[in-house]
Amino acid sequence: MNKTEALHADHDTKNAVPWWRGAAIYQIYPRSFCDSNGDGIGDLPGITSRLEHVARLGVDAIWVSPFFTSPMRDFGYDVADYCGVDPIFGTLEDFDAMVARAHELGLNVTIDQVYAHTSDLHPWFQESRQDRTNGKADWYVWADPKPDGSPPSNWQSVFGGPAWTWDARRRQYYLHNFLSSQPQVNAHNPEVQEALLGVMRFWLDRGVDGFRLDALNFLMHDPTMRDNPPAPDDGRRKTRPFDFQLKIYNQSHPDIIGFIQRVRELCDEYGAVFTVAEVGGDLAETEMKAFTAGEQHLNSAYGFDFLYADRLTPKFVEQAVSKWTDAPGIGWPSWAFENHDAPRALSRWCAPEHRDAFGRLKAMLFASLRGNIIVYQGEELGLTQVDIPFEQLQDPEAIANWPLTLSRDGARTPMPWIVQSGEGGFTVGVPWLPVGEDNLGRAVDRQEADADSLLNLTTALLRMRRDHPALRLGTFEVLHADECLLVIRRIYGQQSIAGVFNLSSSSVALLQGLLRDGNQLASVNGANGEQLPPFGALLIEERI
Missing domain, CATH: 2.60.40.1180 (Golgi alpha-mannosidase II)
Structure with a gap:
């Protein structure tokens, strides 16, 4: 698909509208979608083999979560080579084949870009940590200790504990907002920005149609290293040191906007490229709107309103959607009820005996929202959260904060394709996470054969959304x-x-x-x- 032609026609006015506006996008978590080689881990050839299922749903695009070279300490969100495919997922040729097949089926391809941090095994960091004078010495956030040897600020990491780790070679601390093996890049450095834009160009040249920019508000810090103030008691349970602070200085620096403008300029060179920011935290609404305002910033922002809500009520829907009006200069929202980081919605929002009925209601409401809607793999089947015992946990956040943090693994379990298969047709080997008995009964083949299934209803609703401009736009x-x-x-x-x-x-x-x-x-x-x-x-x- 030529990106300059990637427009859909407005049924009423025949005006050209970018393909992404009002789009339905299907998120694929590669480890858990389909395993082609029997090692128990999903891969790119597996994705390619199942793209017809995605196309039949009537979505406009896929979003593929990280498949890049990585030690997998955070399952791909710790990138060791931005321009490489990790061997467990395949090769660059496999990626090219996936893109080609997606385009044949009329699907645009969106991929994650994780710019706020890398793996500590990335060559950039390996060079940066050698000493204070090498060519990449300032590519990460380094700081001297306080006179007493303690970290330069009180900043805490999302996954628990201080956001600073000591490195004896430089006799300095480096910043990491997540795992200690995910050092924070210094995106204030113009050379770092050029390198990141080069990564984006690499994937655009391979036919990518869009990007989700992970943890974008973590991209830049306050260079003065001021301490974060304590968070007021708002009644919410605090399970991590991170929760006890207002995250003012370790993230959300105003200079992020300048980098976003450079991203938009680059993407505009390639035509109708879709860009969406992942933005969470205390100032999410303000930052989402700043990142998407006007025509010089990103196309959309991906919010957390529904992802962690424990109830879905009319007032809650009204409150969330009312933040994004159609007033001039206001950006375009993207919504998700589920993703790889959040518990499955049917396990949060209704009692087990109501899941079938509630799933149908949820699908119709989702298809009716203004903005882009992002369907997480298996959501069309009504998959539920799988209870993963501690000894089978893979998620580093859940392991570190057990038992107070609900494991992300429960929403990352393998996709069930064939009900007769013990592993749901996901793999012929041992899956990296259990499929879950309840989810096995919701397999694709069973629901395809049932005219009244949630899968067939979701397909009908997504096609209705595509065919009716009022629902889409x-x-x-x-x-x-x-x-x-x-x-x-x-x-x-x-x-x-x-x-x-x-x-x-x-x-x-x-x-x-x-x-x-x-x-x-x-x-x-x-x-x-x-x-x-x-x-x-x-x-x-x-x-x-």
């Missing part, structure tokens, strides 16, 4: 939100679509006078124009 208005009932309206041109969602386990009467007359587009769990059974929902194309 329209304004978003909340007409009503109480403890149970959410009513929304999407308008684009002459098309108006209303969505009605009962987010409770009790029946609710549809409020009269809220909706215009129209035709029902879709309904789940027995909902109709007068009554909404538990978790009932419907979409109506209104007459204007």
Whole structure:
């Protein structure tokens, strides 16, 4: 696919709209998608072999989580070679074949870029740590100890403990906001910025259509090394030293904006390239909007609103979506209910006996949101969180903070393809994490054969979103939100679509006078124009 031609036609006005605007994107976690060689770990050829499943869903693109050369201490988010494929995933030729097949199927390809830190095995860091005078001495964040030998600031790492580690060769501390094996790059250094942009160009030249920029607000620190102030008691449980501070000085430096502008300039050279920032933390909303404002910054930002919410309520949906209006200069949001870092939504948001009905409601609501929607692998099947015992944990954060941090491994378990297979058709070997008995019963082949399955419903809803500009591109208005009932309206041109969602386990009467007359587009769990059974929902194309 030629990126300069990667536009879709607006059904009403025939104006060219970038392919990514309003897109549905499918996240693939390579270790757990499909294993082609029997070693128990998913790989790039495995992804390629299963792309037809993704294309049938009706999504516009895939997002492939890190597959780069790495010691895998943080499972690929500790990169040792930005331009290499780790042997457990395959080769650069395998990557090229995956991109080619995706493009044949009409799928754009988005990949992660992890710029805030590298692995301590990256050649840049290996050179930087040798002494204070080498060519890359200032490519990472180094600092002298305080007079008493303690670290230069009180900054804490996300994964627990101080964000500083002593290196005897330089007789200095280096900064790491995550694992001690993930040293922080010094992105204030112009040479580092040039190197990172060179990495981006490398993948663009191989046909990539977009990037997710991981932990982007960690890219630059305060060079004066000021201590972070303590966080006020907001009632939330604090399980890590990181939680006890306001993260003001170890991240979120205003100069990040300048680098973002350089990223946008480079991507614009290649046409319709999609860029989305991952932004979490105390100032997420402010930073997301700054990173995406106007036409000189990133296209979108990927928020955490839904990913860690323990309940899905009408008021919560209204609050999250209302942050992103269609006012001039406001960026375009990207939403996810699940990902590789967050517990599966059905395990957070409903009781086990309600999962089938709630899954249908959730799918319809997701397809109705304004912005891009990112479907995590297996979400279309209704996969649930697998309980991984301590002795099988792989996640370094969960191991370090056991038992107070819910393991990310439970959401990273292998994709079940074939219900008759003991390992769900994911591998012929021993999988790196267990599939989970409950999830095995939700395998792709079983749901493909069931006309009423969540997989087939999700496919229908995603195609409906693609075919209706109001769902993909329209304004978003909340007409009503109480403890149970959410009513929304999407308008684009002459098309108006209303969505009605009962987010409770009790029946609710549809409020009269809220909706215009129209035709029902879709309904789940027995909902109709007068009554909404538990978790009932419907979409109506209104007459204007």
